[in-house]
Amino acid sequence: NDQIPGNPYWSPAVARLHPYVPGEQPKTTARLIKLNTNESPYPPSPKAQAALQDPQLPQRLRLYPDPESTELRETIAAQFGLAPAQVFVGNGSDEVLAHAFYSFFQRPEALLFPDITYSFYPVYCELYGIEARTLPLREDFSIAVEDYAIDNAGGVILPNPNAPTGRYLPLAEIEKLLALHPERVVVIDEAYIDFGGDSAVSLIERYPNLLVVHTLSKSHALAGLRVGYALGQEHLIEGLNRAKNSFNSYPIDGIAQKVATAAIADREWLADNCAKVIATREHTCAQLLELGFEIIPSTANFIFAKPPKISAEALFLALRERNIIVRYFNKPRISEYLRISIGTDEEMTALVEACREVL
Ligand code: PMP
DSSP states (O other): OOSSTTOTTSOHHHHTOOOOOOOOOOSOOTTOEEOSSOOOSSOOOHHHHHHHTOTHHHHHTTSOOOTTOHHHHHHHHHHHTOOGGGEEEESHHHHHHHHHIIIIIOSSSOEEEESSSOTHHHHHHHHHTOOEEEEOOOTTSOOOGGGGOOTTOOEEEEESSOTTTOOOOOHHHHHHHHHHOTTSOEEEEOTTGGGTOOOGGGGTTTOTTEEEEEESSSTTSOTTTOOEEEEEOHHHHHHHHHHHHTTOSSOSOHHHHHHHHHHHHOHHHHHHHHHHHHHHHHHHHHHHHHTTOEEEOOOSSEEEEEOSSSOHHHHHHHHHHTTEEOEEOOSTTTTTOEEEEOOOHHHHHHHHHHHHHHO
16 A cells, blocks of 8 residues: 555555545543544444343354344345345445445446545445546535436446435436436445435335445444345345355354344334434534534434634544544545534534534
């Protein structure tokens, strides 16, 4: 990599990689207000917690897990009115996305995605030798779907709502994208969809080229468990399975399968958790607007906000000194903004007070 050019042990492919750099994960969060990686501020469903404490669980570790994650896939399928054969599960949606890039986008044509988006996409392009063609967001950070009318594209991927902007793209626009590239896969990464937008899952029946990716890391409060899944017509799921089965025959560990199954089945808890986060988000936005922040409308569990008077970097550093961590991106166009995850009401009050003090 950049620091150790020409390490003789590395293959040229590894030497060329620029791996993803995740947000800071401090060893202890005891005195910290951690609003930098969009985790849930609340613990997972009590049913998921109970599944983790099942005394049978350690006994079963002697055995390999179900390679098909059957029970988990059946539970996910039932939530969405799909068949289990339309569900693929992986270790976090990052891994699901990696398999999707490999299975669908590794071809001579360029993959299309927004210039401001989830920064793992260019990493997977590099890893799999996929050419990326990024398309600029509009001035208001919305996605201009008409720009995606490009001949010979290798596919399309975008998060909805987008990250790190939080902006939602209506389903009618996603349908336009799907119709533009009927011969190529369009991946809609719905990591944050439970916090306010309509899911594209309802379009799966009509679009054979649509793959929707979800995670349990955000709305289900299970970032530490590493479970994500993809939904699509059977032929797409079969494509993902070919890649997965060539990589690891037991892709999801047995504990994750059990806990995720219990979490997914607890719909009431999910609705309640999302409602709490949404209420806190709206309240925080109102307070930050009062302080003079510019805020991009968000349907996610974070907000993307531009501070008044001082630079985003200066505010980021001042908050860090006060033990509040948010996310600052030192990149063109978005370096004027901070991405702030939604914490508990108390945490957000502390954040607003700290901003008031600094500004
Ligand atoms: N997609 C988007 C848009 C994200 O922001 C994230 C979280 N970093 C992920 C996917 C990956 O989440 P996970 O691997 O925890 O499921």
